Each structure stands twice: as structure tokens, then as C-alpha cells.
Amino acid sequence: MRISRVTFCAVALTATALLPVTTASAESESTGSVTVTPSVIAPGGVVDLRVSVCSGEAAVGSSDAFVSEAQFAPAADGGLFAEMKIRSDASAREYPIQVKCQDSSGNATGTVTVVRSSATPVAPVHAGGGGTALLASDGAQEEGPGTRHALIGLGLAGIAAVAVAGRSVRRRRQGMK
Numbered sequence: 001m002r003i004s005r006v007t008f009c010a011v012a013l014t015a016t017a018l019l020p021v022t023t024a025s026a027e028s029e030s031t032g033s034v035t036v037t038p039s040v041i042a043p044g045g046v047v048d049l050r051v052s053v054c055s056g057e058a059a060v061g062s063s064d065a066f067v068s069e070a071q072f073a074p075a076a077d078g079g080l081f082a083e084m085k086i087r088s089d090a091s092a093r094e095y096p097i098q099v100k101c102q103d104s105s106g107n108a109t110g111t112v113t114v115v116r117s118s119a120t121p122v123a124p125v126h127a128g129g130g131g132t133a134l135l136a137s138d139g140a141q142e143e144g145p146g147t148r149h150a151l152i153g154l155g156l157a158g159i160a161a162v163a164v165a166g167r168s169v170r171r172r173r174q175g176m177k
Helices: 002-027 132-138 147-176
Strands: 032-037 046-051 059-062 070-074 080-085 093-101 107-114
Touching: 032 093, 046 059, 046 070, 046 093, 046 107, 059 080
Parallel strands: 032 107
Antiparallel strands: 032 046, 046 080, 059 070, 059 093, 070 080, 093 107
16 A cells, blocks of 8 residues: 555656646747847847747737837738847846747747947047037038039139239230340
8 A cells, every 4th residue: 555655756756847847848839930130239228029830819928138028019011020129137148938829729838148338438529629510410411522612712813814824925025125
């Protein structure tokens, strides 16, 4: 009697140990992928997520990089779409993304890479600008002399050439007298 009791406990323990493994592998079967734009981003940034495997109207996505769960909704061009903000305290590494379709039509996985940028400004730069700041804000975008300036320059050069030639002719006449 004691042996059957031990056998029953051993069978129950083995079944319990194997049950989560079977369930987990069934849930992790991926039938699609998540497109992340941009796929490399700094903490605090926003990414666009797209998934086309779901045949329904909604899906839920999760990742340790996100501030909350991603709620997918139908996109105008087909598939499902969500925008998610990356946690500001996310460390620099690759994060997996899991999306589960609400209609149980499948799952999708993807990754987002978080990088720390060393070029983040911490204070405004005192660069001046003076009067040029007003020109830049008004939209004045002259790139140097144009056709109008070239024609004015040629006209002035022609007038100067005529003046020099006229003076030379006058000196010669005065020298001949």
C-alpha cells in the first residue's frame, strides 16, 4: 500500500513538472513577427509596432523595454498598429517583444534595441547668433550672388571700361595738341 502511494505521488509530481513545460512551449509558438520602427532607439523614445499575423481587431504586446502594455488596433494599411514609449530607465541592450492576438489567431515576436546616447545635451549651448538669428527665423535663404547680381556687376564693369577708354582717348588728344 505504501508503494502505490509513493508511485502515485511520483506520477503526480512528474505530471505537474511536465505540464508547465508543455503549456509554455505551446504558448511560445510564434506564427508572425513584430516590425519595430525604429529598431534601435534611446530610452524615452517612441517606437511604431506593426503586426500582420492577427486576423482580429486587437492584440496586446509586452516587453520589459515598454512603459506599459502595447494595445494594438487596426492600421489604415492593414494589420495591427501600436505606438509605445521606451522606459527612460531602460538599460542598453536588446529586448524581446511578445504580441498575443486577442482572437487567438496567433502570436508574434520581435526585438527592439535600446542604446544609450552619449551626445545628449544637458544644457543650452551659448552660441550667440546675433542678427543672423532673425534672418534664419524669417526664412531668408540667400545663398550668395544670383543672376541679378551678376548682371549688375557686368553693367558696372562695362561702364567702367567705357570711362577708362574715354579718358585714354582724351589724354591722347590733349597730348597731340
